[in-house]
Amino acid sequence: xxxxxxxxxxxxxxxxxxxxxxxxxxxxxxxxxxxxxxxxxxxxxxxxxxxxxxxxxxxxxxxxxxxxxxxxxxxxxxxxxxxxxxxxxxxxxxxxxxxxxxxxxxxxxxxxxxxxxxxxxxxxxxxxxxxxxxxxxxxxxxxxxxxxxxxxxxxxxxxxxxxxxxxxxxxxxxxxxxxxxxxxxxxxxxxxxxxxxxxxxxxxxxxxxxxxxxxxxxxxxxxxxxxxxxxxxxxxxxxxxxxxxxxxxxxxxxxxxxxxxxxxxxxxxxxxxxxxxxxxxxxxxxxxxxxxxxxxxxxxxxxxxxxxxxxxxxxxxxxxxxxxxxxxxxxxxxxxxxxxxxxxxxxxxxxxxxxxxxx
Numbered sequence: 001x002x003x004x005x006x007x008x009x010x011x012x013x014x015x016x017x018x019x020x021x022x023x024x025x026x027x028x029x030x031x032x033x034x035x036x037x038x039x040x041x042x043x044x045x046x047x048x049x050x051x052x053x054x055x056x057x058x059x060x061x062x063x064x065x066x067x068x069x070x071x072x073x074x075x076x077x078x079x080x081x082x083x084x085x086x087x088x089x090x091x092x093x094x095x096x097x098x099x100x101x102x103x104x105x106x107x108x109x110x111x112x113x114x115x116x117x118x119x120x121x122x123x124x125x126x127x128x129x130x131x132x133x134x135x136x137x138x139x140x141x142x143x144x145x146x147x148x149x150x151x152x153x154x155x156x157x158x159x160x161x162x163x164x165x166x167x168x169x170x171x172x173x174x175x176x177x178x179x180x181x182x183x184x185x186x187x188x189x190x191x192x193x194x195x196x197x198x199x200x201x202x203x204x205x206x207x208x209x210x211x212x213x214x215x216x217x218x219x220x221x222x223x224x225x226x227x228x229x230x231x232x233x234x235x236x237x238x239x240x241x242x243x244x245x246x247x248x249x250x251x252x253x254x255x256x257x258x259x260x261x262x263x264x265x266x267x268x269x270x271x272x273x274x275x276x277x278x279x280x281x282x283x284x285x286x287x288x289x290x291x292x293x294x295x296x297x298x299x300x301x302x303x304x305x306x307x308x309x310x311x312x313x314x315x316x317x318x319x320x321x322x323x324x325x326x327x328x329x330x331x332x333x334x335x336x337x338x339x340x341x342x343x344x345x346x347x348x349x350x351x352x353x354x355x356x357x358x359x
Contacts, residue, residue, distance in 0.1 A: 022345045025348060026345050026346060026347055026348065027047060027070075027345070027346040027348075028046075028047055028344070028345055028346075029044060029046065029047030029070070029073075029074055029343075029344045029345075029346070030044075030045045030046040030047060030341070030342070030343050030344075031043055031044050031045060031074070031086075031341070031342045031343075031344065032045055032123060032127075032338065032340075032341055032342075033338070033339050033340040033341070033342055034119040034122070034336050034337060034338050034339060035119070035276070035336065035337055035339055036115035036116070036118045036119045036277050036334055036335070036336040036337075037115065037276060037277030037278060037306050037308065037310030037311070037312065037334055037335075038276030038277060038308045038310050039085065039115045039275055039276040039277035039306075040083070040084055040085055040276075041086065041087055041115065041116050041119040041120075041336070042074065042075075042080070042084060042085065042086040042087070042342075043086070043087050043089065043119070043120065044074065044086060044088045044089065045089065047070075047344075048067060048070060048088060049066075049067075051063055051067075051090055051091075051102075054093070055093050056090065056093050056100050056101075056102070056142050056143060056144050057144055057241075059090050059100065059102065060102050060109055060144055063088070063102060063109075064109065069354045070346075070354075071086075071104045071109075072354050072355040073344075073346055073353060073354045073355045074086055074104070074344065074355075075104055075105065075106055075355065076106065076354075076355030076356055076357050077355060077356055077357060077358065078352070078355070078356075079344050079355065080355070082106055082271075082272065082273065082357055082358070082359045083106075083273045083274055083276075084105075084106065085103070085104070085105050085113070085115075085116065085273070086103075086104040086105075087101050087102065087103055087104070087113075087116050087119075087120060088101065088102045088104060089101055090102060090142075092140075092142050093142040094140070094142055094147060096140060097141065097142045097147065098124065098129055098130060098139055098140050098141065099129070099141060099142070100141070100142035100143070101116070101120065101141055101142070101143055102144065103116055103143070103144070105269075105270045105273060106270055106271050106272075106273055106357060107270035107271040107273075108270070109144070110144075110194075110195065110246075110270075111143070111144045111145045111194060111195060111241070111242060112143055112144065112145035112148070112166070112167060112193075112194030112195065112280075112281050113143075113194070113280065113281065114164070114166065114194070114277075114280010114281050114282075114283070114284070114312075114332050114334075115275075115277045115279070115280050115334070115336075116280075117141060117143075117148055117150055117164045117280065118150070118162045118164070118280070118332075118333075118334045118336045119336035120139075120141060120150075121139050121150040121152050121162045121164070121336075122152070122159055122162055122335070122336040122337070122338075123336075123338070124139050124152075125137070125152050125154070125159055126159075126338065130152075132152060132154050132159075133154060134154050134155055134156065134157070135153070135154060136151050136152075136153055137151065137152045137153075137154060138150070138151060138152075139151075139152060145167050145194050146167055148164055148165070148166070148167075149164065149165055150162060150163065150164035151163050151164070159335075161335070162333060162334060162335060162336065163313075163331055163332060163333035163334075164280075164331070164332060164333075165317065165329060165330070165331050166193060166194060166280065166281070166284045166329070166330045166331070166332060167193075167284075168320050168322050168327035168328070168329060169191065169192055169193040169194070169284040169287070169288040169327060169328055169329075169330055170191065170192055170288050170322050170325040170326065170327035170328070171189060171190070171191045171192075171285075171288050171289050171292050171325070171326075172190050172191065172192065172196070172234070172235075172325065173188070173189060173190035173198075173232065174189055174289075174292070175187055175188075175189060176188055176189070176190070176232065178227055178228060178231060178232075180223060180224060180227045182223070183205055183220065183223065183224070184205070186200055186204070186205060186224060186227075187200070187201070187204060188200045188224075188228065189289050190228075190232070190234065191285030191286070191288045191289050192236065192242070192285060192288075193280075193281040193282060193283070193284025193286075193330065194280075194281035194284060195242070195246035195247070195269075195281050196234050196236070196242070196243075196244065196245050196246055196285075197245070197246060197247050197248065197249045197267070197269075197279075197281075197282055197285050198225065198228050198245060198247075198248045198249070199248075199249050199251055199285065199286065199289060200224060200248060200249070200250055200251065201250075201251055201252070202250040202251060202252045202255065202264075202266070203252060203254060205220070207220060207250055208255075209250055209252050209255045209264055209307060210255070210307075211307055211308065214274055214307070217250065217266060217268060217274060217307075218268055218272045218274050219272075220248075220250075220268075221247070221248040221250070221267075221268025221272070221274075222268065222272050224248045225245055225247065225248045225268070228245055228248075229244070229245045232245075237322060237323030237324070237325065238322070238323065246269050246270070247267050247268055247269030247270070247279075247282070248267070248268050248269075249265050249266065249267045249268075249279065249282045249285070249286070250265075250266045250267075250268075251263055251264070251265060251286070252264045252266075256305055257305060257309035258303070258305065258309065258311070260303055261303045261304065261305045261311060262302035262303055262304055263302075263304055263305070264278075264304070264305040264306070264307070265278045265279055265282050265283060265286065265304050265305070265306065266306070266307045267279040267282045271357075272359065274307070275306070275307075276306060276307065276308055276310070277306050277310060277312070277334070278304045278305060278306040278310070278311060278334075279306075280312065280332050280334075283304045283312050283314045283332060284314070284330040284332065286304065286314070287302070287314055287315065287316050287328060287330050288316075288327065288328050288330070290302075291316050291319075291328050292326065296315075296316060297316075298315075298316050298317065298318065298319070299315055299316070299317060300315060300316070301313055301314070301315040302314060302315065310334075311334070312332050312334045313332070313333045313334070314330055314331065314332045314333075315330070315331055316328040316329065316330060316331075317329050317330070317331045
């Protein structure tokens with residue numbers, strides 16, 4: 001058989017595989033996959049039925065009660081992985097919003113997600129959800145945390161920057177101490193930037209924040225999260241649903257790749273997910289801590305790196321109050337990229353159709 005004949009047969013086989021169609025009784029879920037600073041976002045575009053509820057929080061509760069197995073199917077293996085993250089587009093809650101969104105991860109549901117807002121903003125322009133022109137363009141997204149407004153900067157029809165103003169962020173615990181077996185004494189702050197995080201100086205516990213040490217980072221983050229959650233009360237002044245420790249963020253001013261960077265954030269959240277980005281809600285809590293310590297002035301921008309060296313620009317644009325807490329209004333900017341369009345199928349006879357997780 002000649003090389004040309006062999007190549008023709010290979011192409012014919014590929015064509016046959018390409019003709020495969022899902023049976024009519026299978027569920028098909030379509031997604032647009034993106035990343036922000038390396039952190040994945042799987043935007044679910046079809047396959048889920050309507051969510052009942054007037055507010056985003058009501059829709060989230062309906063999703064939890066009726067579609068949680070589909071969350072697992074689209075997030076977990078074999079369609080996803082332990083660090084997958086997704087966004088489900090919903091009808092807007094407000095008449096002047098462009099759309100609503102629910103945030104999904106391996107453990108459940110986030111209230112707010114900065115890297116997702118950045119990716120959704122890029123996609124909204126590229127998909128024509130908003131008609132963008134050169135200069136600043138506004139996108140209004142209803143989230144479980146409330147209305148988030150992002151700004152997409154355009155130049156010659158190209159997205160050059162994406163920023164959003166986050167919800168008020170504040171510090172609840174300052175320089176607390178806990179002793180943990182195998183780690184020793186850990187000094188930490190707790191701040192809210194859309195979720196509660198414990199912030200730990202990586203040098204204090206001699207933790208290498210390089211990619212090669214990711215398994216140890218995840219394990220250490222899970223241990224610290226469990227220990228703090230067991231001994232400290234985490235209480236949001238306005239919402240019981242937010243009153244829990246979502247993750248641990250390891251901070252380093254020494255382990256930075258770019259000399260222009262202020263510091264590095266490495267976040268372990270949910271059930272051991274390691275954020276590839278600097279974490280939008282996480283950097284919001286960081287600037288709340290820095291401002292409370294007198295280290296960061298209003299409108300003073302800083303660059304915070306991720307474990308990959310990808311970065312967010314962040315600054316405090318105003319101050320406010322949340323109940324009795326002094327709070328800041330953070331602005332975060334970054335960039336996102338499309339990586340794939342996917343069509344996932346769920347065979348009703350597949351015993352593993354709703355996914356599984358090995359880590």
